[in-house]
Amino acid sequence: GAVVSQHPSWVICKSGTSVKIECRSLDFQATTMFWYRQFPKQSLMLMATSNEGSKATYEQGVEKDKFLINHASLTLSTLTVTSAHPEDSSFYICSARDIREGLPDTQYFGPGTRLTVL
Amino acid sequence: QKEVEQDPGPLSVPEGAIVSLNCTYSNSAFQYFMWYRQYSRKGPELLMYTYSSGNKEDGRFTAQVDKSSKYISLFIRDSQPSDSATYLCAACSGGYQKVTFGTGTKLQVIP
Numbered sequence: 531g532a533v534v535s536q537h538p539s540w541v542i543c544k545s546g547t548s549v550k551i552e553c554r555s556l557d558f559q560a561t562t563m564f565w566y567r568q569f570p571k572q573s574l575m576l577m578a579t580s581n582e583g584s585k586a587t588y589e590q591g592v593e594k595d596k597f598l599i600n601h602a603s604l605t606l607s608t609l610t611v612t613s614a615h616p617e618d619s620s621f622y623i624c625s626a627r628d629i630r631e632g633l634p635d636t637q638y639f640g641p642g643t644r645l646t647v648l
Numbered sequence: 649q650k651e652v653e654q655d656p657g658p659l660s661v662p663e664g665a666i667v668s669l670n671c672t673y674s675n676s677a678f679q680y681f682m683w684y685r686q687y688s689r690k691g692p693e694l695l696m697y698t699y700s701s702g703n704k705e706d707g708r709f710t711a712q713v714d715k716s717s718k719y720i721s722l723f724i725r726d727s728q729p730s731d732s733a734t735y736l737c738a739a740c741s742g743g744y745q746k747v748t749f750g751t752g753t754k755l756q757v758i759p
Binding site: 534536564571572573574576579621623625637638639640641642644 | 684692749752
């Protein structure tokens with residue numbers, strides 16, 4: 531099956547630093563990638579939709595200048611948390627949609643990145 | 649009101665029991681209904697999806713959707729300890745549309 535990887539899997543940083551998280555589709559092309567955030571015992575909340583070659587679409591309440599998204603190729607999207615603060619500590623998960631089809635079973639999730647901001 | 653509501657549990661059952669997981673939704677535009685399994689500190693894994701109303705069976709798992717009552721169910725037969733995970737229901741209005749998730753139900757199957 532299709533595989534989506536994320537790097538790093540876990541990152542600890544000091545408050546005020548920026549952190550970049552990569553999301554890669556390993557064996558398929560994805561024009562659309564999604565970024566989610568999940569707090570403990572809560573659901574996945576969609577942050578933004580990343581489209582290859584164009585600007586990301588952010589959900590209401592998500593600061594686009596805080597969470598920078600770059601989808602430069604059909605297999606890579608990056609999320610940069612700028613000037614991270616402790617309240618940004620969370621589990622960040624990306625998903626990628628296979629370019630060939632639009633059914634729900636062609637959206638594949640990465641393993642997630644745990645961000646801890648001290 | 650959240651678009652997809654799910655009892656967070658936790659739900660503990662003995663091995664071999666039949667598990668029933670349920671969600672309700674409010675958006676009439678939803679057409680696809682999914683169940684994901686998420687192990688601790690891992691990304692969600694799609695178990696099944698159903699289009700519109702009806703049942704779908706895959707091995708020990710059966711997904712049911714009742715659009716008239718906006719009710720989504722997942723049944724797990726002969727539950728195993730390896731089924732212990734958080735189960736997320738989700739819905740979307742179309743294959744290319746964003747997915748809305750429930751909060752997830754944590755299931756523990758006790759040997």
